[in-house]
Amino acid sequence: MLTLDVLANTGRLRHRHAVEKVVPALVLLIITIARPAIPAAPLVLAATTFAAVAVGRIPLRRWLRALALPAGFIASGTIGIMLVSGDGPGPIPLTITEASAIEAGRVLLRSLAGTSAVVLIGVTTPMVDIIVLLRSLRVPAAVTDLMTSMYRLMFDLIATGRQLRTSQTARLGHVGLRRSVRSAGLGTTAVFIRSMHRAKRLQIGLDARGYDGELRVLSNERPLGMARLAIAVTVAIAILAVSLIWARSSVG
Amino acid sequence: MTSTSPDPAGVPLLRAVGLDYTYPAGPVALRGVNLDIATGRRRALLGANGSGKSTLLLALNASILADAGCIEFQGEAIGTSRRERNLHRRRVGLVLQDPDDQLFSASVFEDVSFGPLNLGLDDASARQRVEEVLDQLALTDLADRPAHLLSFGQRKRVAIAGVAAMRPDVMALDEPFAGLDPMARREVVDTLARLEASGTTIVLTTHDLELAYAWADDVTLLNDGEVLADGSPDAVLGDRTVCERARLDPPPIIGLLEAAVGAGWLTAAQASEVRTVDQLRQVIETRSSGGSGSNMEPDSGGALRDALHER
Ligand SMILES: Nc1ncnc2c1ncn2[C@@H]1O[C@H](COP(=O)(O)OP(=O)(O)O)[C@@H](O)[C@H]1O
Ligand SMILES: [Mg+2]
8 A cells, every 4th residue: 555655656657637547447457357367367467567667667576566465365365266176185175177277377367457457546546636536526525535534644543553663662562472462452542542632633723724524625637638548548448359359269 | 033013003913811721621721821913023932841832822823712811813802603713713824733733635735725715715716826825835846745755844834835825914833843854944934934025924832942032023931821921032031030930941042142242252232133153153253254353352343244144
């Protein structure tokens, strides 16, 4: 989350209109879900990587690292698909067949491709712009206000939590499991109490600026680049076309 | 610095009359506080931790209601109704000590637009107002940034901009210099000067007496919720016993100036123009390089003035 946030707010595409990034990525996501894994998934994966690394100039290593965490979850999930009941070499009656391995590979590819489309939004589009986009789609103010405050307070909590943990560690609060658990509990309580106090002061600050129950703000306007959007969507549609042609030729 | 005020005689811009305040289930924070803030004069509220500085600012902006006494704006007492207090807050802006208590929005631009929109400006005028203020306070480069990717000093300046965008007559700032490195502190001082240039009167709290001595026209010394002294920085901070009672160390510059006058390096009149150790050093350097044999004579003219006005 933090890595995504930093990349999105410092990357080359940060000033682009959110629609230019979100729409093509969503089209890719839909293609991944709707079409068979081969050939769509590898093509989508290639397209998102190209968009992030070549267009967005995100270093390949950081892009791969951003994908690594969800990839880890996906990989552990596919183990279950790979193993089928049968006489295996070990004491447990589980085995891997050729079909199960292929199926697991398909699921893996597909999940990775879908994830990469979502991560692509994450690394190119600042949260601010996503909230602005939601507002312009007439998502209720209660939802966008909540997202705004959560986004702002999350970093605050993370920073406070980190400092507390450092100071606990410096006083040997994390030596051994028992003490770690106890310190973590105390730390969580402290962070919670601090947020309550902060919320109170936040209210004073908001009231001083005329808060009346709705967080009305203006967004920095960004022009929508229709040409860029068209190119990106065309690439996505080309992938869909390849997938459709592939399906026909393998049937015929 | 020594600007005279355009206020009509006897009617300061903002005034506190006999304020008492006790926090619910807490200590007495203000005891009979009187305070006058004149248009265009820099006012610093001084005092040790817990002396009531922040509470006084909250009362000045009607964020808290005093138990006794009242706040007057241009001679008119502020009522206790929500409407009157909100109206008052448009004229007296409040900048909290910790910018993280104030910045709520995801980006700088959005955050600064919050106040102007609440004033009822339409989108176009609010946008123009935000752009003006960001430009005025040299923050335009940060407009797109989310607050958590700014330095502490930048967040302080953005918090100031968020209030300045409402164009209040008075800005009340709680500890605007606390926790800043010297460079960031200069930037905040500069930010305040830019606000003054557009006609805003500034009142701030600080426990940095050195800085208060250099910055303020008038100072108020608080101790345990009471006003101990009120007057010019020289009169208040030059009084050792008062500073001791307030549990504060007088700024070193005062002792240095006394010594310089005592040694005959400066006349009292010249000393009254020197506000910082840096200025004093420059004066001494100018004198020791300028006049060869006359080092022990008070400088009668040019060198001191030149040294001061170089800054
Ligand atoms: N929210 C609060 N609740 C209870 N007591 C408070 C609160 N804020 C401040 N106080 C108390 O009021 C007194 C004055 O505090 P404050 O105005 O914050 O002083 P200063 O800003 O000079 O450090 C102190 O004794 C402080 O402990
Ligand atoms: Mg305080």
